[in-house]
Amino acid sequence: MITSNTQEKRNLKHIQYDSDLIVTGGGMSGICTAITAARQGLNVILIQDRPVLGGNASSEVRLWMLGATSHMGNNNRWSREGGVIDEILVENTYRNPQGNPIILDMILMDKVNQEKNIRLFLNTAVYHVEKSAADHIESVRAFCSQNSTLYTFHSPLFCDASGDGIVGFLAGAAFRMGAEGREEFGEGMAPSKEYGELLGHSLYFYTKDTGIPVSFIPPAFALKEISQIPRFKQFKANEHGCKLWWVEYGGRLDTVHDTETIKWELWKIIYGVWNYIKNSGNFPESETLTLEWVGMIPGKRESRRFEGDYMMIQQDLVEQRQHPDAVAYGGWSIDLHPADGVYSELPGCNQWHSKGIFDIPYRSLYSKNIRNLLLTGRLISVSHVAFGATRVMATCAYVGQAVGMAAALCKELQVLPRQLTLDNHMKQLQQRLMAEGQHIPSLVLHEEHDLALQAQISTSSELPFTGFGDVCLWKPLTIPSAQLLPMKKGKLPVFQLALQVLQDTVLEASIRISEKAGNFTPDITLATRTIPLTKGTTSIDLNFDTPLASDGYVFLTFQSNPNIQLGYTDQRVTGVMSVFNSFNKAVSNNGKQIPITSVGVDEFEFWCPQRRPDGQNIAVTFKQQLDTFASKQLKNGVNRPVTTTNAWVANPKDKTPTVVLDWDTPQEIARIDLWFDTDFDHAMESVLMSHPENIMPFCVRAYTIKDSSGKIIYSTSDNFRTLNRITFTEPIRTERLSIQMMHPSDHVPASLFDIRCFEKNK
Template sequence: MKIKEDFKQAGRQLKRVNHTVDLVVVGGGLSGLCAAVTAARQGLKVVLVQDRPVLGGNASSEVRLWILGATSHMGNNNRWSREGGLIDEILVENTYRNPEGNPLILDMILLEKVHRESNITLLLNTVVYEVEKRDIDNIKAVKAFCSQNATEYYLKAPLFCDASGDGIVGFLAGAAFRMGAESKEEFGELMAPEREYGELLGHSLYFYSKDVGKPVKFTPPAFALDVTKAIPRFRNFNAKEFGCKLWWVEHGGRLDTVYDSEIIKWDLWRVVYGVWDYIKNSGNFPEAETMTLEWVGTIPGKRESRRFEGDYMLTQQDLVEQKQHADAVAYGGWSIDLHPADGVFGEKSGCDQWHSKGVFQIPYRCLYSQNIHNLFFAGRIISVSHVAFGATRVMATSAYTGEVVGMAAVLCTNLGLLPSGLLPPERMQHLQKELLKIGHYIPGVSLKDETDLVQQARLQSSSTWAFKGFDPIEVQWKSLTVSAAQLLPLPAGKCPSFKIAVRASKNTTLTVELKTSEKAGNFTPEVLLASKQVALAVGEQVLELHFDVQLPQGTYVFLLFSSNEAVQIPYTEQRVSGIVAVHNGENKAVSNFGKQVPPPQQGVDEFEFWCPERRPEGQNLCFTLNEPIPIFKTDFLKNGIDRPTIASNAWVADPQDDCPTITLSWPDKRKISSIDLFFDTDFDHPMESVLMTHPECVMPFCVRQYRVLDENQHLLYEQKENYRSRDHIQFDNPIYTNSLTIQLSHPSAQVPAALFAVRCYA
C-alpha cells in the first residue's frame, strides 16, 4: 500500500468505527469478562473494551495475582464455597490445563473464552475517554481510542456495564461515587478505620526470580531504594518468596489511587529493584548467587479507588451477621481485609483480616447505579462501604458479580427494562433462576425450574451408597497434635453411634465431642451436642462412641477429637462427595491462627477455625457407624442445589456397583434438546490461578467417563474425559424418548461416582 497526502491546513480526523450493540462492557478484568461472556452466550451482542493488551486485569500476566474468593486459601470455615458458574469454569479449566500456575497460559485461556463467543467484539488496548448521554439519567454511547491502530470507537447501546476498576464510565457519566473510608458513625461499622490507619488500600507490584544454575550479578538502577533504610520490615524479605506472596509490598494509600497511579508505580519500582539489590548484594542470601530477576510487573495491581452508589450499600454488618436479602444474586467469603495506608513504608502489619463465620450474600441492588439508570457495575467498584469492600474486592467475588450483570442485561433486554426494573420479586426470582441454571450458586436460594423435564421424571438409580463409614483396610495413623474432626451430614433423628480405632503411647484421657453450628449452612463447631471423656490404655483399642443426641433437622456435625500428643487416630484414602475431615490448625496466609480473637469493639466474632488439609493430605478419618445413614439420595439430583450445604445434596453410587446408572423415565415421549450434568469438582479446593501449583489436574471426586442412552439403550452421548463441574450436552437435533439412562464410571477405586444434578430441557 502506498499513501501520499498533501498538507491539510485543517488537520485530520482519526479513523472512526461505530458499533451499536445490546451491551457495552468497559473493563476486561475477570468481572468484565464474565459479564460479557455470560451475556453473549445468552444471545446478546456485546462489545468488550479493555485498555490493556491482555484480559484478566490483576489475574493477567501483567500483574500475576492469584484468583481467590470465598475459599480463602482453604483457611476459613467456608466449606464448599468456591464460586460457581463462569468463574468456576475458568478456574477448573486453568487447573486442568495449567496446574503449574503459568500466568501466560491463563492469559491464553481467558482470550480463548472470549474468542469462542461470536457475539463479542473485543477491543484490546482501547481506552474509554468520553461518555455521551441521551439525557441526564442515561448513557447513549461511549467514545474510546485504541493506541495500536489509531482508531476511535463510538460504542452505542441501551445498556452499559462499568467493570473498569476505577469506574471511568460511571465517573464520566456523573454517577455518585465515594473514595476513602466512611466514618464509624455513618453506617455504625466498628471496623471503620481512623485517619491514622488510613482510608485507602494501596497498589502492589510483583516480581519473579529464577535460579539459572550459574552465578549472576545484579547492578541496580540509580532509582532503586536502599530498603534497609526505607522499609521498616526489610528483614522480612528473603530469596524464596516472590510474586503475590509479597502482596505486602504495597504503597499509595496516602495518595490519590486514580490520579497518582503512575507516581505510585514508580515508587514501587524503586522498592522492587531495591529489594532485589538487597537480596543479591547484601551478602545475607548466599543462595541467591545463581538467581536472576526474571520478571517485574509493569503495571501495579490496584486494590481500591472509587466505589459507586447503588440502591443498597453493603456494610460490615451485612457480612458479619450474614444478612439475608430477597435480591441476593452473589456471595463473598473473603475476610474483611483492610490494609494500613502507609503500606510497605509503615511500621504496621501489612493487613488486618477478620473473618465471618460463613459466606455472605451480595444483593442485586449493589450492582447498578442509583442515578444513571442504564449503568451496571461489576467488580471492585460495586456499592459497598470501605469496610465491606475489604471482603468484596477479591477477584473471584468480583467475577461473580460480573456474571450476574451479564445475565441481568439479558433479562433487561428481553423484557425491555432498565436494571432497577428487575427488582420486583417475580423478576428477581427469574434472574436468580437463570443464574442457577448455568451453575451459579446463591446461598439460601435453590433452583425451582418448571422447564426442567427432570422435575416431572421418575428417578431410579442402580444403587445408592447406604453410608456406614469407611472400610478399615489400609489406614494411615496420625498424631493428634492438633484437634481433628470428621465433618459429616446427618439426617434428622437419633444420632448414630461411631466406632473408631485409636492408639495411645501412654495411659491418657481423650476428649471426644459432637458439635454443630449455630446457623444452618455454617461450618463452625460452636454448639456442643455431647461430650465424652474416654480413658485410654497404652496400645491400640477400638472406641464405641454412643451419643444420646436427637437432631431436629438434618445438618452437618463434627465428630471432634481434642488434641492429645499421646494419641494417634486412623485416616483413610477413601474419599466421597460431601464428607471431609477438618483440623483446628493454622493458615497464617489468611490470618488464621487456629482461633480468631478480635480486639474489643470491632464488631466481629470470636471463633475457632476448622479447615481441611490440601491434598495429597486431607484424608478422612477411618470410622464406621452402627447403622447406615441415608445421606446420599437419588432425589437430591433434582433438589436445585448443586453442592453440599446443610446436606450432601449428592447422589453417590455404592462403591461396589460396577456400573452405576441413573434412569429418568416419563409416562410418554419427551422432546429433549439439551442435558446438563453437575459433577463434584471439590468446591473446597481454591484453585489459585498462578504461582501455587495443584496436586492434580482433575479433582478426585469428578466423574471422568459417562454415557447417555435412550429408551432402546441406543447411545446418545459419550464423555470419556470430563473434568468440569457442569457438562452441557447440546444435541444437534432434538431427541424424543420416554427414558434416559446415564451410565457413570467411578472416578477411582477410592472414590465412588457422585452427581449433584441432572437437568433436561426441550
C-alpha cells in the same frame, strides 16, 4: 504507496458500533459479565484498555484469583464460586496446574474469543461519555493505541467493570472514595485517619534459578536503605510473585490519578529489595537467582466505589444478613491494609472473618442515579469496610455473572436495571442465575420446563454410608481434628473409632454443630465425652446420646493429644471431609479469631481442611446407615454441599453405576445438563501456586448416555468440568435415559449433583 503533503488538519479514523450491552473493563468481572450476557443472546462489546484480559489475574500483574474459599483457610466449606468463573478456574487447573500466568492469559482469550456474540476491543481506552439525559448514557468514546482508531459505542445498557469506574465517573454517577467514619454506619472496623482510608497498589516480581552465579547491578533509582521498610527482615530469597502482596504503596495518594507516581515508587522498592537479597550477603542461596520478570503496571486494590440503591456495610457481612434480592455471595475476610503500605510499622493487613458466606444484593449492582448503568467488580456499592471483603477477584467475577444475566433480562423485559427489583423479576433473575451454576445462599433452583422433574429416577445403587472403616495410615493427634459428617435429624448413632495409644491417656471427643444452617463454624457443642485409654491399638465406641434438631453437618471433634494416633482412610466421598483447628497465616487464621471488643466481629475457631494429597478422612464408622446419597438428591435443586451433600453417590462395589430416568410417554429431548463434583472446596488459585492434580478426584471422567432402545446418544471419557451441557442437533425422542458412569478411582465412588433435561436448547 501513500504520500501526503497537505497541511490541512487530519482526523483519526473513526468507527461506530451498536450493541445490546457495552462492558468497559476486561478483568475477571468484565469477562464473566460479557460471557454470561453473550450466552443469553446479547450482542456484547467488551472494551479493555490493556493488551490482555484478566486484569489483576493476568500476566501483567499475576495475582491469583480467590474469593470465598480464602486459600481454604476459613470456615466457608464448599464455597468456590460457580458458573462462568468456576468454568474458568476448573479449566485453568486442568490445562495449567502449575499456575503459569501466560497460560492463564491464553485461556481467558480463548474463552472470550469462542463467544460469537462478543466483540472484543483490546488496547482500547474509554475517555468520553455522551448522555441523552442527565441520568441516561447514550454512548462512550474510546481510543485504541495500537491501530490509532477512535470508536463510538452505542447501547441501551452499559456496565462499568473498569475498576476505577471511568464510565461511571464521566457519566456523573454518584461515587465515594476513601473511608466512611464509624459514626456513618456504626462499623467497628472503620479505620482511623492514622491507619488510612485507601488500600494501595502492588507490583510483583518473579525470579529464576539459572544454575550459575548471577550478579545484579541495581538501577540508580533503586531504594538505597532497605531498613526504610520496617518489615524488611521478612524478605526471603525463595519468595516471589503475589506471596509478596504486602509490598504495597499509594494509600496516602490519589489511587486513580497518582498511579504512575505510585508505580515508580514500587519499582524503586522492588529493585531495592532485589539488591538487598542479591548483594547484602544475607542470602547466599540467591547466588544463582536472577530476576525473570517485574510487573510493568501495578495491581490496584481500591479507588472509586459507586453508590447503588443499597450500600453494603460491615454488618451485612458479619451478621450474614439475608437479602431478598441476593444474586451472589462473598466470603473473603474483611481485609483492610494500612495506607502507608510497605513503609508502615503496622502489619500488612488487618483481616477479620465472618462465620460463613454473605449475600450480595442486586441493589448494589447498579447506579442509583444513572439509570442504564450496571456496576460490577471492585467498584460496586459497598462501604470501605465491606469493600475489604468484596474486592477480591473471584467475588468480583461472581458479581459480574449476576450483572450479565441482569442485562439479558433487562433486554427481554424491555426494562432498566432498577426495574428488575419490581414485580416478580428478581425471582426470574435468581432462577436464571442458578440454572447456569450460580449458587445463591438459601435459594433452590426449580426450572418448570425441566423434564427430569417429571421423570421417575432410579439408580443401580446408592452408597450405604456408614462412615469409613479401612485404616490406611495413622496420624498423631497433634492438633485438634474433626470429621465433618452429614447427619439426619434425631438421635445420633454410636461412632466406632480406631486408635493407637502410645501411653495411658485420655481422649476428649465432642459433637459440635453450627448455629446457623449452612455455616461450617462449629460454634455449638452438643455433647462431650472423656474416654480413658490404655496403651496399645484399640477400638472404642463414642455414644453421645444426643439428638439433632434438624438434618445437617456435625463435627465429630477430637482435642489434641500427642499420645494418641487416629486411623485415616484413603477413601474420599463427595460432601464428606476431615477438618482441623490449625493455622493459616496467609489469611490471618491463627486457629481462633479473637477480636478486640470494639471491632464488631465474632470470636470463633477455624476448622479447615488440609490440601491434597493430605486431607484423608478419619476412619470412623457407625451402624446406622444414612440415605445421604440417595437418588432423591438429584431433584433437590442444589448443586453443592450445603446442609447436606446434595449428591447421589454410587456404591463403590457397583461395577456400572447408572442413573435412569423413565417417563410415562416419549419425550423430545434437545439438551441434557449433568452437574458433577469438581470439589467446590478446593480454592484453585489461578497463578503461582501449583495443584496436586489437574482433575478433581471426585469428578466422573467417563460416562455413556443411552436412550430407551439402548442406543448410545452420547459418550465421553475425558470429562473434567462441573457442568456438562449436551445439546443435540435433532431432539432425541425417548421415554428413557440411562447414564452409565465409571468410578473416578478405586478410592472415590461415582457421584452426581443434578441431571436436567429440556425439549428446547435455551
